[in-house]
Amino acid sequence: MADYTLPLPRVGPREIELVGGKGAGLGALIDAGFPVPEGFVVTTAAYRDFLDATGLTGRPAAELHERIPQVPIPERVASAVLAAYAGIGGPVAVRSSGTAEDLADASFAGQHDTYLGVDGGQAVLDAVRDCWASLWTPRAVAYRERQGWDESELALAVVVQEMxxxxxxxxxxxxxxxxxxxxxxxxxxxxxxxxxxxxxxxxxxxxxxxxxxxxxxxxxxxxxxxxxxxxxxxxxxxxxxxxxxxxxxxxxxxxxxxxxxxxxxxPTEPPAEPEAAPREAPRARRDYGMAADHMPFPPFPMDVSLFLRPAIRAMIGAARAAGLATPTLDEAIVEIGDGVVQIVPPQQVRFTRRALTGAPRAVPSLARLVSTSTSGWRARSEGTLVALCRRADAADLGALSDAELLGQVDALMGTLGSLMPSRFGAMPRGLLAGAAVERLIAAVVGRERADGLHAGLMSAVPCVTTEANATIDRLAAAVRADPELLRIYREQPAADVAERLRETAAGRALLADVEAYLREFGFREMSIFTVGLPPLRETPEVAHGLIKSLAQGPPADSDGAARLARSRAELRRARGLRARLLTPVIRRIVEVERRTAGFREDSHYQLVMTLAVARRLLLELGRRFVERDVLDAAEDIAYLERSEVTSLAPGAVREVVAARRAARRAALPGYTFVPATLQAQPEDASRVRGTPASRGAATGPVRVVRDESEFANLQDGEVLVCPYTNPTWTPLFALAAAVVVDAGGAASHAAIVAREHGIPAVMGTVNATRVLSDGQQVVVDGGAGTVELAGTLR
Structure with a gap:
């Protein structure tokens, strides 16, 4: 009977299988002389004896969760618990202490139950039994499955302490x-x-x-x-x-x-912060570029299972085959909360001995990958991925079974995954071209003109983003030219504009044009690369917000074709030996860069089209789950992983969704991609710093735009301060005097667009949206990567 309970001073790490992680930790604290409330542990021996005596050993998790609270505790176990409790008396705290809990690699925090203010012997026994049952909640079972824990020897101890x-x-x-x-x-x-x-x-x-x-x-x-x-x-x-x-x-x-x-x-500890000095240079940081733009917030569990985990698993496999040392999948995708993950890229690339044989074998595959042409990829994607998206999007979803809906999702994701490696293989030549051409341009026209000329040569790149931006500019111009339409957009919140437009013939005509815009370009993602949040076509108020902001500003200088023609003419006018030698080279390199830029935008749009269509299929399944009283809302299906849609018991789904929703809410806002060199920035509005992304300096009032619902707030000449951007944000750059972004780097979407617009940009500031506020007058130096209050210049 003595092994059913143990006083806390008698336990420690050696007894973890008997007292669980929490009990062992408390015992170790006492042993080290730290103050801990008096208490004891109901050991795992008591739990196992209880299961054996009641015939519950080996029963399914759902049955254990349901029946453990209903079955009396055997007399020998109950007597031991009551005797130990008599030594404390009065109210106690009763806490679960799992054998797989409070470990260095997995905390299992919040997975098992705690009861406070428990008073009286029978109440203590009931609380112990309820803690045992919490070992088998759907949430705890799902957590262990994701961690890969073997449940065959699983047991739970219970800590009882003075309240x-x-x-x-x-x-x-x-x-x-x-x-x-x-x-x-x-x-x-x-x-x-x-x-x-x-x-x-x-x-x-x-x-x-x-x-x-x-x-x-x-x-x-x-x-x-x-x-x-x-x-x-x-x-x-x-x-x-x-x-x-x-x-x-x-x-x-x-x-x-x-x-x-x-x-x-x-996270990896950042380097020590040096003492601040006047005009301090921006710190070096790892640049994850457009990755941080595509996923600035933690993905939903469905995203992780559909494309994130398979993609990173494939990258790790390819790197290991080539002889590179890589993190494990669990090290690359770290769960920081219930269903919430962060992606931790490797700090450095290291070769192993396998590289002697693996690297040569990988060369032919790598050569084929980087030889992918943008035109060849487009043709393959149009014939497979885009065609599949169009068919699935046009399908009568009500006629499909649950299994057929999931099968369509799997087909979309599988096709997407098969095209991703070659998509990246098609881009290195264009990226290298962009890195080289600006120096050549500077050699011809001088450093001070190189930025502007390069941006002009990259104007009007034929692609879906250019077409979408031109369309929204035309819609804004139509509103600006019609006093009645302009009055509606000025007076109404973006969410209410559509209702007012329906009241007039001109409004209905404009509304039809907006709907056509959404049909053509509405697959565009909004805040995050995800199936969990609506794309543009599901949020027409965002389009109206863009029109509202643009229509109230001056006519956009959106004639990219004219700017391109002027820039090409300027390059032709350059004189001298360098110009004669380098101009033909610059033209060829710029054409490669332009083709790659257009391909980058078009292929990205095809990827997000896939997610928008997959979301439509999943929402249909979510609606069916609502009808079956499994979910509260169709969108909640994004909180499940793909396998859980069919494997979780219907009664467990709500609990899993609730826990994950709470964890995700607590994690926002936050970095999804965690650079090893990421620095915590001081909470000081006079010292916002980041990565230089687009040269030049501009002074203007701050306008913080936290998401697409605030697009209409940006006014002409303001400094756009935002947590992230994606192609949906690009029309705002025509109004902004400069751009300051929490996430991303010099290769990110905002940086590229800012350079094309010729406005300063500072990326990766981490804290700009927290420490800057609307109306503050700031100076943005895109070359130095600094943002300073206008009155604090040194």
């Missing part, structure tokens, strides 16, 4: 889990019990503090004796040898610890 009547409670991270800085600690606190904070139902107070001095870096908390809490955190980290995630309480002036575990999924 602390907390005045304050919270969490202390001994490193910053966002920036990765080990010289900072993060404190989150609430008055009273901390369970709501840990579960995410309340936000509480939040502060980042210097680890050595406990001085505030950002935020604030009003917990008394914060220095003592930081000191405890330092000592715990030293004792256990790694950054810690610590839950604490404060009552009657005394701090106590109720949990400590390794801090998982911690």
């Amino acid at each position: 602390v009547d907390a005045e304050w409670a919270g969490v202390l991270f001994t490193a910053d889990p966002v920036s990765g800085r080990r010289d900072h600690v993060v404190v989150e606190a609430v008055r009273g019990l901390g369970e709501d904070l840990v579960s995410g139902t309340v936000s509480g107070e939040h502060a980042v503090l210097d680890k050595s001095t406990a001085r505030r870096v950002s935020g604030s908390v009003s917990v008394p004796d914060i220095g003592e809490l930081v000191r405890l955190g330092r000592e715990i980290e030293t004792a256990f040898g790694c950054p810690q995630d610590i839950e604490w309480t404060r009552a009657a002036g005394r701090l106590q610890l109720v949990q400590a575990r390794p801090l998982t999924a911690l």
Whole structure:
């Protein structure tokens, strides 16, 4: 009977299979001399004996979840628990302690249940039994499946501790889990019990503090004796040898610890920040370019399963075959919350011994890949991917079974995946051309004219984005020329414009043109490369917002063809030996660059067309799930992975969706792509810095546009400050004096478009949308990568 319960001072890491991760962690804290409330552990031996005695051993998860709370605990186990509880008396906290919990590589945080203020012997037994049942919730089962845990020997211990009547409670991270800085600690606190904070139902107070001095870096908390809490955190980290995630309480002036575990999924520590100096040069950072634009926020679980995980798995396989050292799939796609992932690219490329044989074998395949022509890829895509998209989009979805809908989605994703490698293989020549041609142009016309001339030579590239932008400009021009239409767009929010347009003949004609625009160009993605959020064709108010903003500004200088002709004429007029030698070379290289730029835009549009059509198929399935009372909304199907659509029990779906929705909401906004060199920027509006992306300087008032719903807010001559961009944003560049973006780099979409428009751009600032505010007068230096308040120039 003694092995059914153990006092906390008698347990530690060696007993983890008997007391679980939480119990072992608390025992280790006590052994190291840290203050922990009195308590004991109901061991895994008690759990296993309970299952054997009740005939539940080996039963399916759903049955265990349902029946464990209903079956009496055997007398020998109950007696042991009650005897241990008698040593404490009064209210207790009853917490699950899984054997696969609170580990360095997987926290399993929030997967199992906790009960606070449990008072009385029978209430304690009931709470223990409910904790056991929480081992088999659909959420916990799904989490283990994603982690690849073997459930055959799985067991759960339960920690029972004296209930602390907390005045304050919270969490202390001994490193910053966002920036990765080990010289900072993060404190989150609430008055009273901390369970709501840990579960995410309340936000509480939040502060980042210097680890050595406990001085505030950002935020604030009003917990008394914060220095003592930081000191405890330092000592715990030293004792256990790694950054810690610590839950604490404060009552009657005394701090106590109720949990400590390794801090998982911690970003790579950034280099030390040098002392600020006047006109400080921008820091070097890894540039993930358009990747950060395509997925600025964590993808939905459906995105991960349909295309993200297969794509990264394929890249890892190809790299390993060539002899490169690569991260594992779990290291490349890190789960930071329930269903929320971040993509962590490798810090460096290293060759292994396999490269001696693998690299030569990979050369023919690589050569074939980079020899892909843009015209050849277009033909293959039109005949396969685009044709499949058109057929699926025109299909009568109501006539298809669930399996047929999923089969169509799989066909779309499979075709997309087969074309992706050759798409990237078709672009290196154009990218290299772009890198080389500007120096050649500078040699002919001078450095000061090279940027503008290069941008002019890249004007009016024939592609879907150019056509879409020209169409929206024409619609805005029609509104600007009609006083009644202009009045409607000025007075009405973008979401209400369509209803007002229907009231007049001119409005109905314009509305028909907008609908035609959406049919032609509406596959365009909005905020994120995803099946989880609507594309442009599902959000006509975004198109009306663009028209509203453009129509209220001056006529757009949108004659790209004329600008191209002027730039070509300027290049022809150049004189001298360099001009005679280099001009023919520049023309040929620019044509390669133009073909690649057009291909980049058109092929990207075909990729997002695939996602828009797949979303339509999945929403049909989601609507059926709503009719069957499995989901609350059709869009919720994006919170499931592809395999879960058919494998999860209907009764478990809502719980899984709710947990993932909460985790995703908590993760936004945030980086999906996490560069190893990513720096945390200071929360100081006078020191916004990033990657130089388009040269030049401009002064103007800030306009923060956080997403497409705010397009109509941008006015002519304002500095566009935004978290990300994609091709849907490009018409705004005709109004902006400069562009400042939280994400991306010199190769990202916003940088390319800014260069084509000849306006300054600073990318990858991390913090611009947080520290800059509407109306602030700023100076944007696109060559230096800086944004400064107009009154703070040095």
